Amino acid sequence: MTEKPRREVVTSPRTQAARRPRYPVTREIDEQTRLGEVYIRSLVRTQFRLALFVCTVLGCLIGGLPLLFLLVPDLREVRLVGVPLPWVVLAGVIYPAYVAGAWLYVRQAERNERHFAEIVERQ
Template sequence: MTNKRVRVTAPQMAAYSGEPPLTRRQQISQNTEIGRLYMATLIRTQLRLAVATVAGFVLMFCGLPLAFWLAPSLRTVLVLGIPLPWLALGLLAYPFTAVAAWFFVRQATRAETEFTALVHGDS
């Protein structure tokens, strides 16, 4: 019984074409499968942010009137001589809108900056 040596090799791979692989920017511009994945991720991030912002607005601008309708006693509460519904919907809504807009712009800018850094990182 003789022990014969056997060479184990990896499966044959396609021959190297000599061309460098595509950069992320080229993959996006040429609409390759990975490029579409990059774009879909950015769009999904932006959509999630937009839905969260709209949900906050819906809760604020539909929830307050609904609360005043469901709890009529809140309508008669005075704060500094101003009825609570007027104060909540007339004054508090504006700072809420400003904060929501600031947050949205900040998060959208951050997502786009991260995406740009990812795309241009291998150029």
Template sequence: MAEEQQSCAAPRREVVTGVSRAARRRAAAHAPARSEISEQTTVGATYVRALMRSQLRAGLGALGALALLVGTLPLLLALPGGGSGALVWVALGVAVYPLMWLIARWYVRRAERNEADFTGLVTDPKDTSEAGW
């Protein structure tokens, strides 16, 4: 009779726990770009050179815009009637600083985007444990 009761009862469930598949780390199929940079290989040097080139391009663009802005002021003030006091104060005190602020803001955003793109390039997308360098 004991055998009949055991066969009628539901089988005992066992829970198997382990590391989830999402949490498992796979071995990289290739050497990550981060190790290429830290080991100072030619590939790593190419990555760093590309970042420096993009940052230089952004800096030269901002410098060119600033030079264009400030360089045109003497031409504006040399125009006939351009030497009046009101126009000089408006040009120097009101118009120049917001434009300089916009140039600076553009440069900072571009530099941050360059660094974010570089960080995204050299970090392993499966490695979410580290937030950056």
């Protein structure tokens, strides 16, 4: 016959051992702890990656156009409704494209900030 396990009286949960005392993240940031710095660096990195992505796309498009016109001279002669392609792109299409790109960027950058704020405020 097996021995019954001894009965124990639970008087309180083991809070002390299980959890370290936790600060809000804003306090980690204010006191410039390693953890606080990790949070800030991750925000800066996220935003920088986004900025770099936009700049790379912009650089490829804008930087690529003169090269394209140089390497494929026939492209310069293409006409859309009587207007040469370079004029259609540089004096027209490019401006709405800027605005669209900027709008997408603003949306994503605000989303990143909201995400960061949610993490920081979650206790």
